[in-house]
Structures are given as structure tokens and as C-alpha cells.
Amino acid sequence: MRTLLLSVFALGALAVLPAAAPEPTPLRGFTAQSSRAQREWETKFRAIPEPARLRDMMQRLSARPHHVGSPYDKQNAEWIRDQYASYGWDAKIETFDVLFPTPTERVLEMVAPTTYKAVLQEPTVAGDPTTSQRAEQLPTYNAYSVDGDVTGPLVFVNYGVPADYEELERRGISVKGAIVIAKYGGSWRGIKPKVAAEHGAVGCLIYSDPADDGYGGGAVFPKGPMRPPQGAQRGSVADMPTYPGDPLTPGVGATKDAKRLDVRQAPTLTKIPVLPISYGDAQPLLAALTGPVVPERWRGGLPITYRFGPGASRVHLKLKFDFGLKTLYDVIARLPGTTEADQWIIRGNHHDAWVNGAEDPISGQVAELEEARALGMLYKQGWRPKRTIIYASWDGEEPGLLGSTEWAEAHADSLAAQAVAYLNTDSNGRGYLGVEGSHSLESFINGVEKDIVDPESNVSSWKRNQAALLVRGDPDARAGDLRIGALGSGSDFTPFLQHLGIASMNLGYGGEDNGGIYHSIYDDFYWYTHFSDSTFVYGRALAQAVGTTVMRLASADVLPFVFTNLAETTHRYVDELQKLRDTRAKAIDDERQRVTDSVYAIVRDPRDPVGAPRLVTPPPRFDFGPLLDAQDSLSAAAAQFEKAYTAWHDSQGATTQDGSQASEPGAANLAEVNRRLLRAERVLLLKDGLKNRSWYKHSLYAPGFYTGYGVKTMPGIREAIEQNEWSDVNGEIARVAGTLNAEAALLKEAAALLKAG
Ligand SMILES: [Zn+2]
Numbered sequence: 059m060r061t062l063l064l065s066v067f068a069l070g071a072l073a074v075l076p077a078a079a080p081e082p083t084p085l086r087g088f089t090a091q092s093s094r095a096q097r098e099w100e101t102k103f104r105a106i107p108e109p110a111r112l113r114d115m116m117q118r119l120s121a122r123p124h125h126v127g128s129p130y131d132k133q134n135a136e137w138i139r140d141q142y143a144s145y146g147w148d149a150k151i152e153t154f155d156v157l158f159p160t161p162t163e164r165v166l167e168m169v170a171p172t173t174y175k176a177v178l179q180e181p182t183v184a185g186d187p188t189t190s191q192r193a194e195q196l197p198t199y200n201a202y203s204v205d206g207d208v209t210g211p212l213v214f215v216n217y218g219v220p221a222d223y224e225e226l227e228r229r230g231i232s233v234k235g236a237i238v239i240a241k242y243g244g245s246w247r248g249i250k251p252k253v254a255a256e257h258g259a260v261g262c263l264i265y266s267d268p269a270d271d272g273y274g275g276g277a278v279f280p281k282g283p284m285r286p287p288q289g290a291q292r293g294s295v296a297d298m299p300t301y302p303g304d305p306l307t308p309g310v311g312a313t314k315d316a317k318r319l320d321v322r323q324a325p326t327l328t329k330i331p332v333l334p335i336s337y338g339d340a341q342p343l344l345a346a347l348t349g350p351v352v353p354e355r356w357r358g359g360l361p362i363t364y365r366f367g368p369g370a371s372r373v374h375l376k377l378k379f380d381f382g383l384k385t386l387y388d389v390i391a392r393l394p395g396t397t398e399a400d401q402w403i404i405r406g407n408h409h410d411a412w413v414n415g416a417e418d419p420i421s422g423q424v425a426e427l428e429e430a431r432a433l434g435m436l437y438k439q440g441w442r443p444k445r446t447i448i449y450a451s452w453d454g455e456e457p458g459l460l461g462s463t464e465w466a467e468a469h470a471d472s473l474a475a476q477a478v479a480y481l482n483t484d485s486n487g488r489g490y491l492g493v494e495g496s497h498s499l500e501s502f503i504n505g506v507e508k509d510i511v512d513p514e515s516n517v518s519s520w521k522r523n524q525a526a527l528l529v530r531g532d533p534d535a536r537a538g539d540l541r542i543g544a545l546g547s548g549s550d551f552t553p554f555l556q557h558l559g560i561a562s563m564n565l566g567y568g569g570e571d572n573g574g575i576y577h578s579i580y581d582d583f584y585w586y587t588h589f590s591d592s593t594f595v596y597g598r599a600l601a602q603a604v605g606t607t608v609m610r611l612a613s614a615d616v617l618p619f620v621f622t623n624l625a626e627t628t629h630r631y632v633d634e635l636q637k638l639r640d641t642r643a644k645a646i647d648d649e650r651q652r653v654t655d656s657v658y659a660i661v662r663d664p665r666d667p668v669g670a671p672r673l674v675t676p677p678p679r680f681d682f683g684p685l686l687d688a689q690d691s692l693s694a695a696a697a698q699f700e701k702a703y704t705a706w707h708d709s710q711g712a713t714t715q716d717g718s719q720a721s722e723p724g725a726a727n728l729a730e731v732n733r734r735l736l737r738a739e740r741v742l743l744l745k746d747g748l749k750n751r752s753w754y755k756h757s758l759y760a761p762g763f764y765t766g767y768g769v770k771t772m773p774g775i776r777e778a779i780e781q782n783e784w785s786d787v788n789g790e791i792a793r794v795a796g797t798l799n800a801e802a803a804l805l806k807e808a809a810a811l812l813k814a815g
Pocket residue numbers: 408418419455484485549
């Protein structure tokens with residue numbers, strides 16, 4: 059009942075506002091006339107998605123564990139395909155065969171000075187029926203860990219990022235031959251075993267500290283949403299910053315006859331065995347550590363004294379996996395375009411989960427299905443998108459973006475020629491509409507956000523985001539478009555954006571619910587309907603937002619990219635990089651001075667000695683000149699394109715006001731303009747890709763080599779500076795300048811064509 063009331067209220071707001079207000083400004087990329095028709099269809103579209111259907115579909119799709127290779131994963135794919143087909147879409151399943159290891163043996167025990175055998179099992183919760191589906195649940199493990207049988211001393215390494223090892227080094231603590239124990243957080247999990255192995259560790263444990271997502275944040279499940287003592291976070295530890303997807307088929311689709319690497323040669327598997335554990339299992343191990351007490355920022359929420367170790371304690375870790383191939387089931391559904399059928403708008407969400415996965419990924423998957431149903435209904439009523447719409451439900455996202463990457467690699471040529479944009483969602487919750495992505499779409503998505511009603515505040519999702527920025531005192535919140543963040547990795551947009559150069563966005567609501575069930579058996583229908591978007595009104599808002607985005611991209615007369623936002627963003631990045639060089643130089647100089655002045659030696663506590671940090675050669679001056687020139691060219695070209703667009707738009711408006719039947723002047727040129735715009739993200743690719751990871755080709759956005767999901771913008775330059783690789787910097791500057799110049803040239807062409815129309 060509550061759902062129904064909310065739905066009537068939201069619809070009322072939508073229906074009444076446009077009628078009472080003066081005619082809204084025409085949509086970007088549309089003429090005054092086509093904009094009116096578009097808005098009418100969009101209003102119809104946004105009235106269709108229903109919270110009750112989202113709830114029913116979530117219950118169905120999360121009813122049993124559905125990881126890669128499980129029976130219910132395949133059944134879900136077939137059910138999703140049948141849903142798309144019943145909505146009137148041309149739907150099919152595409153399969154790929156990929157490496158997906160599952161554990162056959164997991165042993166973790168402390169063998170000295172006392173003994174403790176880790177439980178490694180998430181308990182069933184009374185009242186939550188799906189937690190008892192033990193026979194189908196994947197055990198707690200990290201996918202793409204190597205086999206191993208190691209015994210060694212234990213060392214606590216905080217989050218296990220490079221800076222933590224510098225801290226250990228200053229205290230003379232080595233992890234060589236040791237098993238390290240790291241907290242989840244601070245980086246993507248796959249970085250932890252990578253850095254541990256670089257420092258000579260033989261094994262790696264990753265545990266969820268209660269300060270981060272356990273009782274530190276609220277009551278634990280089932281009383282509250284947070285992680286219970288024996289809850290553990292599964293997840294992939296493949297070296298995804300090198301390349302995602304099937305470890306055996308880098309760069310090509312994992313089809314039946316694809317050439318495969320031998321498992322032992324696969325470069326993205328870990329070098330050492332790694333296992334995720336609960337804080338219940340971590341506590342006795344950490345409590346047994348001796349040695350100095352860790353600094354305050356290293357401490358977690360367990361009732362123990364956190365120490366570095368090692369000590370007398372020795373830990374035994376034994377892991378064995380079945381390294382067989384499993385079949386992926388990607389569901390691909392199409393709605394054909396009319397005049398621009400060879401241009402594709404692609405939208406995706408994954409359907410596979412670690413276990414039942416109600417939040418991750420089903421909360422996003424059901425929104426995608428409701429959009430598809432609504433678009434199918436409009437199609438039956440006569441709505442025809444200009445461009446072809448492709449809805450994808452990916453398999454194998456959790457182990458490493460497998461389904462999306464293999465599909466993108468298998469169809470790379472047609473995607474390079476035809477894809478306009480890729481829109482991604484994944485988990486969804488309550489709160490604020492988060493958008494990250496290509497900055498050429500920043501202005502456009504601001505427009506969409508203004509037409510979506512936030513279910514809790516009943517203002518637009520844009521207005522609510524702006525209000526949140528104002529509360530934080532953000533000075534930019536009042537002027538123009540709200541900024542969108544850049545994309546690192548962590549979901550299926552990566553192959554489209556960073557490998558193929560397709561303009562992409564990731565969208566999702568969140569920010570109001572806390573939780574500690576990520577990748578555990580407790581991410582299920584019971585948890586979601588008690589502690590997250592329990593009325594599914596944010597699921598509906600997500601469907602409205604993404605569906606509106608798809609419809610606008612699919613039918614715009616001129617593709618709605620705005621490059622002045624992109625140019626402004628590149629200016630910011632270049633400023634940041636110049637400052638980064640100067641702050642690095644100053645920090646290195648200051649450090650050198652402190653060492654010269656012996657200050658570390660003077661302050662050293664002889665009972666708890668901490669050494670001086672290692673010194674680094676200071677950076678030379680870099681030649682940012684080519685980049686400064688290129689960003690100015692880009693700004694000029696972007697402004698030129700905006701001018702041409704405004705002139706085109708005004709001329710179209712004049713024609714319709716006259717009532718004269720203009721024969722669509724320049725229709726042929728618009729097709730030429732759009733063909734240029736479709737390539738605008740493509741030209742930002744670096745031909746040879748990033749250093750040591752050529753799969754990643756985007757010059758502006760990449761996941762960090764040492765942060766994982768976290769983005770590095772202008773990554774070639776930024777990582778060279780952050781990692782003290784001074785001799786690489788000027789070359790990387792020249793490469794990025796090259797892509798910005800190519801973008802400027804393309805935009806000038808597009809502007810000239812638009813003007814000629
Ligand atoms: Zn997900």
C-alpha cells in the first residue's frame with residue numbers, strides 16, 4: 059500500500075510540473091520540435107517502472123546462489139533472456155569459456171605458540187532462509203589465487219599498500235618468508251597480494267576489520283546491516299589493473315576455439331596464495347602478534363592491541379583450487395533503430411553474484427529489466443528510436459569483468475565502428491544519484507538528472523545532489539553543471555571505456571545506507587528488504603534515470619556530447635599534475651634536508667626505534683608545454699563546436715516557428731557530424747596503451763596500478779610522477795598531448811560540418 063501511495067505521488071509531480079511551468083528548454087541534441095515529441099515519450103516511459111515488479115524479480119533472481127558455473131546462474135540467464143523476449147526485444151545468450159577457479163581445499167591454522175584453526179565458514183541465520191543453502195554456496199575464497207602450502211611468521215601490514223611497507227621498512231620489519239595479514243579497504247583487494255609478493259611474502263590473508271564494515275558502523279546482521287563476526291568478503295584478486303577478463307585469453311574473446319595461455323603462464327594470477335577471512339578468525343591471529351604497537355592510523359576495531367609482529371607465532375596456509383574452464387552466459391537483447399540503426403547505445407548490468415547477491419548485482423539488474431519492459435511497451439505504442447539499443451546482462455563480472463570483457467573483445471571491430479555510448483549500473487541503494495564517466499557526457503547527464511524525481515525529497519535528483527554539495531560547502535555547486543567523477547574500474551564499463559574508447563557512464567543511487575554484507579552469504583533478499591531500498595522506489599528512480607538517458611542518446615538529432623566540459627576537466631587534470639610535480643619535489647627536498655640534519659636520528663626512541671625514510675632523487679622540471687598547447691587547442695575547438703551547435707539549433711527553431719515545411723536542411727551533414735562525434739572518445743586512446751599494461755588504452759582514465767578500482771586520471775603521466783619514474787614523464791606528456799590534439803582536430807571538423815548544414 060505504501061508503495062502505491064508513493065508511486066501516485068511521484069507520478070503526480072512528474073505530470074503536473076511541466077504543465078504548470080513554461081515550456082522546458084529543448085533537450086540537448088534535439089530541435090524544438092523533436093524535443094517536444096521526445097519529452098512526451100519520456101514522460102510515458104517514466105510512468106511505467108513499478109517497485110512491486112522490481113521486488114518480485116529480485117526475489118526470483120536471488121532465490122539461490124548464482125555464481126559463474128552454478129546451475130542457477132544459467133537458469134537466471136535463460137529467465138532474463140525470456141523476459142527481454144517477452145518485452146518484444148530480440149534476445150539471445152552468447153557463451154564464452156573462461157578460467158574460473160573454485161577451491162577444493164582451504165586450511166588456515168596457527169601452529170605456534172598456541173594453536174587455532176580458522177572456521178572459514180559463514181553461519182546460517184535463523185529467519186533468513188537463503189543463508190542455509192550451504193550446498194550451493196561458494197566457500198569464502200579469493201578467485202585467481204594460486205595454489206599454495208606455506209608456513210611462516212605472521213606480519214600485520216595495515217591495508218597492505220606500498221606506503222604501509224615503507225612504514226614497516228623504517229622499523230626494520232621484513233615480510234620476507236612471512237604470511238602477511240591485511241585489512242580490507244585502502245585499495246582494491248587484488249593490490250594486497252600483489253604488493254605483498256613484491257616484498258617477498260609467501261602468503262596473504264585479507265580480513266574485514268569491524269571498524270570498517272562490522273560493529274563499528276552499527277548493529278551486525280541480522281539485528282542490523284553490518285558484517286557479523288564470521289562474515290567474510292569473497293572477491294577476485296586477479297591483477298585487473300594489468301588486464302581484466304579471462305586470464306587465459308587477453309585481448310581476444312574467450313570463444314570455443316580461442317588460443318589460450320597455460321594456467322601457469324597467466325600473468326594476472328597472484329604470485330602467492332591469498333585467502334579472505336572474517337574478523338572472528340582474524341582476532342586470535344592478530345592477538346598472538348608481538349613486537350611494537352602499530353601507529354594509531356593502523357588500528358582497527360577489535361578489542362586487542364594491534365602489533366606489527368612477527369613474533370613466536372607461526373601460521374599455516376594451504377589452498378588448492380580446481381582450475382577448470384566454466385561457461386559464461388551473457389544475455390544480449392536488441393531493439394532495432396530506424397535511420398541510424400548502425401549506431402549502438404549499449405546498456406549493461408551483470409547478473410552473476412558471489413552468492414545470492416540481492417544487492418550486488420540484482421538491485422541494478424532488476425532496474426535494467428524494468429527499463430527494457432517499459433521501452434518494449436513504448437515500442438508497441440509506436441515509439442521508434444533512431445539508433446539501435448542493446449541491453450546486456452553480463453555473466454562473470456564478479457571474478458573479473460569476464461562476461462563484458464570477453465564480449466567487448468569478441469566484438470571489438472563492430473563496437474569500434476558503431477558504439478555511441480555504454481551505460482552501466484551495478485548495485486543500487488537509497489540516496490543520491492552517483493554518476494561517473496566520460497566528461498563529454500557531463501553536461502548531458504546533468505540534463506537527465508533534472509528530470510528524475512528523487513523519491514524521498516520529491517525534488518529532482520540533480521537538485522538533491524546540488525543540495526548535498528551546498529551542505530558540504532562546495533563552491534562549484536551553484537554554477538552550471540555539477541561535476542561527474544572519472545571512472546577507475548570495479549564494474550563492466552572498463553572494457554568499453556578503457557580498452558575500446560567508448561564514451562561511458564556508471565550510474566547508481568547510494569549514500570544513505572550502511573552495510574557489511576558485501577560478497578557474503580548475507581547479501582540476500584532478506585537483508586535488502588530490511589536494510590536497503592526496501593520499498594524499491596530508488597530501484598524505480600534508477601530505471602527512470604538510465605532509461606531516459608538511453609532514450610535521449612538513441613534519438614537525438616545531434617549526439618548530445620558537450621566538449622567544453624571535457625576541455626575544462628583536462629585543464630583541471632593538467633593543473634593537478636603540475637602541482638603534483640611541485641609537491642613531490644618539495645616533499646623530497648624536505649626529506650633530504652631532514653636526513654642531512656640528522657633529525658630522525660635525534661628523535662629516535664631507543665626502545666622503539668623508527669628509521670629515516672628512504673631518499674628519492676628529486677624530479678627535474680618537466681616539459682608540460684605540449685600539453686598546455688594541446689589543452690588550449692581542445693578548449694578552442696570545443697567552443698567552436700558549441701557555437702556551431704547553437705547556430706544549428708537556433709536555425710532549426712526559426713524554421714518551426716515560421717511553420718514552414720523545411721526539408722530538414724543538412725540532414726546528410728548531421729549524419730556526417732554524428733559519425734565524427736561517435737569517434738570523439740575513440741581518438742582519446744593511446745595507440746600503444748599504457749606502459750606495462752597495453753590493454754588499457756585511454757589517455758585520460760585508468761584504474762590505478764597500485765590502487766585497483768581507484769581512478770588515475772591522465773594515468774601515464776600521473777603514475778610516472780607518483781612512482782618516481784622521472785625519465786618517463788616527458789614522453790607521457792607528449793602522448794597525452796597527441797590525443798588532445800587529435801580530439802581538437804575532430805571537433806573542428808564536426809563544427810565545420812554542422813555549420814555547413
Ligand atoms: Zn556487482
